[in-house]
Structures are given as C-alpha cells and as structure tokens.
Amino acid sequence: MRNLPLFPLNTVLFPGGTIPLQVFEPRYLRLIDDCLNSDSKFGVVLIKEGKEVGGPSVPMSVGTIAKITSIKNLPNNRLLVTSIGTDRFNILEILKDDPYMVATVDVQNEQTNEEIEDQTLKEATRLTGEYLQTLLAMQGGWIKNPSSSLPEKPLDLSFFMAQLIQQPTSDQQKMLETTSTINRLSDCTNIIKSESQKLVARTKMDITLKFSRN
Structure with a gap:
C-alpha cells in the first residue's frame, strides 16, 4: 500500500x-x-x-x-x-x-493461473499489427512489419490492444479492471476484427467516391 x-x-x-x-x-x-x-x-x-x-x-x-x-x-x-x-x-x-x-x-495484480494458447496470441498479434498498419495508413504513415514491434507478453499485448482501440471510456474501464488476460485479449481481438472490417469498408467507399467524381 x-x-x-x-x-x-x-x-x-x-x-x-x-x-x-x-x-x-x-x-x-x-x-x-x-x-x-x-x-x-x-x-x-x-x-x-x-x-x-x-x-x-x-x-x-x-x-x-x-x-x-x-x-x-x-x-x-x-x-x-x-x-x-x-x-x-x-x-x-x-x-x-x-x-x-x-x-x-x-x-492490482493479474490472475497468474491462466494458460494462453500460442494460436490465440499469434492471432491477436497479427490482427493488431494489421489494424495498426491501417490506422497509420489513414494518416499517411507506414511501418514495416508492425507485428514485430508489438509487445510479446500476453499481458502487455492485451494492454496495448486495449489502449489502441477506440471504445467508450466505460468499456475501456472494464478492460482495465478485469484481472483476466485471456478475457481482455479475447474482447480486444473481437473489437479489432469488427473495427478493421469497418475501416476497410470505409476505405473502399472513399476510393469509390473519389473515382466517381473524376
């Protein structure tokens, strides 16, 4: 204390x-x-x-x-x-x-008795890297192999993902308060999947509108 x-x-x-x-x-x-x-x-x-x-x-x-x-x-x-x-x-x-x-x-400590499968961690890392690259591209930026720059430990990655995604503060607070890395990784992965799909759809719409005006 x-x-x-x-x-x-x-x-x-x-x-x-x-x-x-x-x-x-x-x-x-x-x-x-x-x-x-x-x-x-x-x-x-x-x-x-x-x-x-x-x-x-x-x-x-x-x-x-x-x-x-x-x-x-x-x-x-x-x-x-x-x-x-x-x-x-x-x-x-x-x-x-x-x-x-x-x-x-x-x-506040995290639960220490959880076992996180390698495939779960790999998917979370891949999706987060792709999402980060998309966000950077929308701002005119780019980074080579973004997944390689992400935290390797599941706990650190889950916090990185939670900070990265755009969610209401009430939802972010729940992610902060949970002591389960598995639950945080799962929730963030699902949100990033959904947000990535929305960003891709928005980008396609922007491209379509751009060419339709030419």
Whole structure:
C-alpha cells in the first residue's frame, strides 16, 4: 500500500500506455511539482462523477500509476507533462481532496493461473499489427512489419490492444479492471476484427467516391 496523488480524467490509461497532459490548474501544477520532488508518480483514474476541470470529481475505484517521463514549459504558466502507465491500482481510501486528491492505494495484480494458447496470441498479434498498419495508413504513415514491434507478453499485448482501440471510456474501464488476460485479449481481438472490417469498408467507399467524381 502507498499514498498516491490522483489526477482524475475523462480518459483511461493502461499500463504501458503514454499520456500527454496540458496542466494549467494551480492544484495540478502543485501536484506535478510535488511528484517531481518524490518519485515522479501519480494516479490516472477515470472520473465517475464530476468535472475534469474547475470542480470536484468522484473517481472510479481502479486506475493506473503514471510515471512522468518528460516536462515541457508552455506559455501562460502551462506544462506539457508526458507520462507512461506502470501498474494498476485499487483505491482503498480517499485521504484528502485539497488542494488535490490523495488516496491510499494498493497494486492490482493479474490472475497468474491462466494458460494462453500460442494460436490465440499469434492471432491477436497479427490482427493488431494489421489494424495498426491501417490506422497509420489513414494518416499517411507506414511501418514495416508492425507485428514485430508489438509487445510479446500476453499481458502487455492485451494492454496495448486495449489502449489502441477506440471504445467508450466505460468499456475501456472494464478492460482495465478485469484481472483476466485471456478475457481482455479475447474482447480486444473481437473489437479489432469488427473495427478493421469497418475501416476497410470505409476505405473502399472513399476510393469509390473519389473515382466517381473524376
């Protein structure tokens, strides 16, 4: 257990994911300053009720510890803070919320008795690589053999997939909270299959419309 400053957001951060934050509220500028004077870690947690800016909020019970990796000073007393997700945590008790929220938390561990078949992992890796390539192509980018750059461990891959897909934050929160790598991999694989089909259909439609106008 440890005491952890919390940064409630309308975003779900997964372990291994990167999150850039523009920090400007005095309470969160102080949070970042305090973090830099300790271990550079704070908790990112999805807002259950309330506002992200300018008011109180009620956090979900599970979040992700973020470690600050870089800070850039911006005009008007703003900071661009980039952090990477490390471990998940459970909130045990909210200790205070002034000037910012601090809670006692403990690390949430994954189930360790699961056996994941090689074929399941290979399919998840292949589909994720193809999906990533499609997303990059839509933005004019390209990467050689994207599957080779993906995490090899099932747990890390499941978090990467969950961070990559575009889903409502409520669904992402459920993926964060589950302690089953198999379930997370399965859910993400099914979503990526569906999203990939939609992207292919959209691309074909765009090409058809482009040629029909010529």
